[in-house]
Amino acid sequence: MKRVAAIVIMGLALSGGLRAQTARPAVTKPAVAKPNFGGTWVFDVEATRASANAAKMNGLALFMETFTAEQDAKAFTMKVDLGQVLVTAVYNLDGSVSKNMSPPGMPGAPPIEVTSNAKWVGATLVISSTSSSPSANGPVEVKSTRKLWLDAKGRMVVERSGTPRNMVQSSRSVYKRKA
Helix, strand or coil: CHHHHHHHHHHHHHHHHHHHHHCCCCCCCCCCCCCCCCEEEEECHHHHHHHHHHHCCEECCCCCCEEEEEECCCEEEEEEECCCCEEEEEEECCCCCEEEEECCCCCCCCCEEEEEEEEEECCEEEEEEEEEECCCCCCEEEEEEEEEEECCCCCEEEEEEEECCCCCCCEEEEEEECC
């Protein structure tokens, strides 16, 4: 019996020692630089067409022909001129909830509150939003995700998806920074 116990203890000691020898130190990945999207951006028709076709998506000027953006460590702010209305949206970059107002979907209706979370996934800013839009059959919950990143030429690529599909058209847009 003592011999069996000694073998078990020796086996445990060896296997523990073996694990200690083969254990690898934790490898930490270097932090990915987060791009700064600040500036004035102009819709790039040709780049959008090529990028959207490659992704098998629709190409459209999601943020109109021109928009401005500001970014610091705490927030990403977009200003989109819709002609008669300037829409300003501020997204907290720490993952906390951001609340913005969107123009109404129907004339005379009140603005629509949009609740969003923004987070970095590598060098891509992912903004997930939820709102309630009016419809003939009552309010409809709208969910969308926008992914923003810079391509190899420094252009901003914006990819959007969401539900319901008849209200959130999946698309890709490309904007170049105004010189």
